[in-house]
Amino acid sequence: MTLKELYQDIDKLIDKKVKLQGWIRSQRKQKDFGFIDFSDGSCHKHMQIVYESSLKNFDEINSFHFGSAIEVEGNLVKSEGSGQDYEIKAKKLIVIGDCDDDYPIQPKRHTREFLREVAHLRPRTNLFQAVFRIRSVAAHAIHTYFQDNGYIYVNTPLLTTADCEGSDQMFKVTTLDMDNLPKKDGNCDFSKDLFKQKTFITGSGQLHGEAFALAFNKIYTFGPTFRTENSNTKTHANEFWMIEPEIAFCDLNQLMDIEEDMLKFVVNYVLDKCSEEIEFLNKFVDKTLKEKLTKLVKSKFNRITHEEAIKLLKEAKVKWEFEPEYGEDIAKEHEKYLTEYFNGPVFVYNWPKDIKAWYMKLDDDKKNALAVDLEVPGVGELMGGSERETDINILKERCKELNVDTDPIEWFLDLRRFGGCVHSGFGLGFERLIMYLTGVDNIRDVIPFPRTPSSCDF
């Protein structure tokens, strides 16, 4: 039985014999009895184990090492002590797996910087128990939302020979011996490689997602994504997870409806299933977390154009580090101001085309792209989406303007020739979402084993 199962059936189990296996999170040793703070990782709650000197191996129990795996059998009873509602009176208590004395996780507060150095052990701490349980539940919320709403989950490929995203942002992948590359005309001879071509890991499943949306109507991807950015910030990692829904017969307004509906569903789901984790994080990480999430679910997201946003920013009585300008991107400080101004999430749509991607649909006067970013308090940009250009001629022109080689994406252009239709999609960075849901402000602390420049350990 796990602790989670025990708590689910606690009324039936009171005064019954139970058997649990888990770990010692702390221990108070007395002459005639002792207490163990026990957790098996199955839920946020711990359990107090009381053991008495009447146990045959009492002395041995009093010498247990912190962190050891133990098995306990005993009666579950209401606790008379303060600090917990229940406890187990041990009848049998043995060590299954001992813990060496140099165990880095001690029953005290560790810095998050230190815990990153023991990424294989940090999930045993209360903070990372909460973060990674929320991560798991949020992932399932996302799958549940899309599946219940008729979307097909598509596993788009990661390996690709098309570099239309800009190959300098993509990792190259090879089976060749890099100490001894085959050469042709002075360059690497990729015809000797497994795919007989230069190959990359893609940074997006969108193009492939479009092919499936035009067959299945509504689809989503959810998988790992890679960027080579040599950037050491709190919000960048070289490997992260992304969700990319794509919807046929859907315009920009409908897309915003879907983004809003989905985000509210996910937040609500996590509030419902992870109430203890949220309480914990609200207490120790971000005292505004619970209020922020609860408010989001009930709010109506604001929608303003990029032009309106710039106007607002220009009118603001704020000394900007970067002056806001029509036609230009907005900075972190602007995102922050906008979410504070609206006191909640805000969609900014109709962006100057020059700062947006080649595949986005242009408005009638070809000035703006029908793109939308969702800005949320505390995190900034959480989702980015757009209507897709459906006119093959405009699309080809845009590729030309932006030096996108269309040869490897002829198939993508085909989608405009064979029964194309208005369609839209967005990308949601999963780690950004987890930061939003937990209040944790560094991406390294919401990924199990983060990969950032110079750092690919474990």
Added chain:
Amino acid sequence: MTLKELYQDIDKLIDKKVKLQGWIRSQRKQKDFGFIDFSDGSCHKHMQIVYESSLKNFDEINSFHFGSAIEVEGNLVKSEGSGQDYEIKAKKLIVIGDCDDDYPIQPKRHTREFLREVAHLRPRTNLFQAVFRIRSVAAHAIHTYFQDNGYIYVNTPLLTTADCEGSDQMFKVTTLDMDNLPKKDGNCDFSKDLFKQKTFITGSGQLHGEAFALAFNKIYTFGPTFRTENSNTKTHANEFWMIEPEIAFCDLNQLMDIEEDMLKFVVNYVLDKCSEEIEFLNKFVDKTLKEKLTKLVKSKFNRITHEEAIKLLKEAKVKWEFEPEYGEDIAKEHEKYLTEYFNGPVFVYNWPKDIKAWYMKLDDDKKNALAVDLEVPGVGELMGGSERETDINILKERCKELNVDTDPIEWFLDLRRFGGCVHSGFGLGFERLIMYLTGVDNIRDVIPFPRTPSSCDF
């Protein structure tokens, strides 16, 4: 409204006006009326649209191209014709996106080989609609099973600097310019690379999964996996998806219970949610499919040791291509015989250690590994798992024997020093599962955009 939503509410919608957007799957044109076989990809079922010459644009409708995206408004009525129960009498019927005449998908039977060449369009055919809808539903079944049973979903990293799986099976990953690699002592100078080390894409999340199982009790991964194998068979791809559950306080017998329970849940879920797709595949792909799946759900899986399996094979009155031998692996033909002999799935456990991996627990006389393969009819090996070695000294010995460098996996060895416990896990190849669930016998036809040697198109 999607077709799926329409069929869900069909009783309420009869004789009501409906509006749909989707594609022409075929069209029969007459002088005074015509029929369109309409699908929007939201479900397996299509809808018949009837249009009459009373429509203003009748001539235009009669010149619609096959494959075009259309919008229809009309009354949903019970059909008097044979072949369908309902139809829509069009009041308005327009083209949203035309389809060029060279559309490769024509309303006739195409070979699967041909359809692989148009992987961006094949999801529009009935076969791939069924396969990829089942793939999506099966993925959700897997998430639902594990989440409902208290497992934590863990996104283990793909980028790794440890090559303990055998780096010849792993893709190398770099940000360096491969036409002009920096050199040091004649070799590639990886200290100039993003992670300052030689980096790979991993072929398994198991090691990282173990770290999380020893914190959260029960965890699973579900993500893409890569192998460099230069092997052109029906069951090998260089990129595929894998599920890797890992369970603390779980021995080999309990692991088999979990594998059996999970597989039955997933098959049952798919039979329930995809009955139309299964009927279709049963009719056109594998006439034993439905019976096979239905039987599996009710059966009790057999369990035999590797030694017993070899004995059975040796006693069989079969002329083998590969003679079965104690101490050796079993071949495809042996797997087939065993599943036919037991007329269903069979677990083969306790394998000779020399043909199994270094991290698997050895039995007391150190002859066998506590490993288990699940063999299923039609596919062969579907899952492979084991108890993990918990004794750090035996583990180090095994690494030495098998030339596994332990330096980059010191953290993994730590898990044995700090509160280790009996734990087990298995790997399930997602594509193998989809082949089993659909009866489709080539892995290229169950992956949206397959990557195999020399083939990384789209």
